[in-house]
Amino acid sequence: MEYQFRRNRLEGTVFAEFSMDHEVLGRWFAEELGADDQRANHILSQISLIKTGGKNHWRNIGADLTIDIDSEQVRVFANVIDFDEEHELDDAMNLYDAESESYCGLEDFESVLQSWLEFIEQK
Numbered sequence: 665m666e667y668q669f670r671r672n673r674l675e676g677t678v679f680a681e682f683s684m685d686h687e688v689l690g691r692w693f694a695e696e697l698g699a700d701d702q703r704a705n706h707i708l709s710q711i712s713l714i715k716t717g718g719k720n721h722w723r724n725i726g727a728d729l730t731i732d733i734d735s736e737q738v739r740v741f742a743n744v745i746d747f748d749e750e751h752e753l754d755d756a757m758n759l760y761d762a763e764s765e766s767y768c769g770l771e772d773f774e775s776v777l778q779s780w781l782e783f784i785e786q787k
């Protein structure tokens with residue numbers, strides 16, 4: 665999973681771009697998390713609780729995207745596609761699905777989140 669963080673210094677906004685099949689992570693970082701370092705630290709603490717067995721699962725439903733974390737993986741998905749797994753998309757919809765839902769390993773996500781936190785703390 666490749667990614668790049670950018671900042672628009674004129675507007676004070678931050679952006680994240682992720683490789684194919686992980687594009688929705690970029691949207692989540694930029695639109696749902698943004699430059700909120702307290703929220704990023706809260707998510708890191710939830711990950712720590714999950715890794716130490718203090719918690720099995722953590723979910724946050726945002727304005728447009730939801731993040732779902734368990735002991736093995738992180739799922740970020742558009743709220744409009746929160747459907748049961750038994751309802752699979754037609755093959756023609758795979759591109760839409762890839763832009764609206766993504767999975768990654770817990771350790772990979774934790775590393776990216778720590779990098780994001782370092783990035784947004786730079787002024």
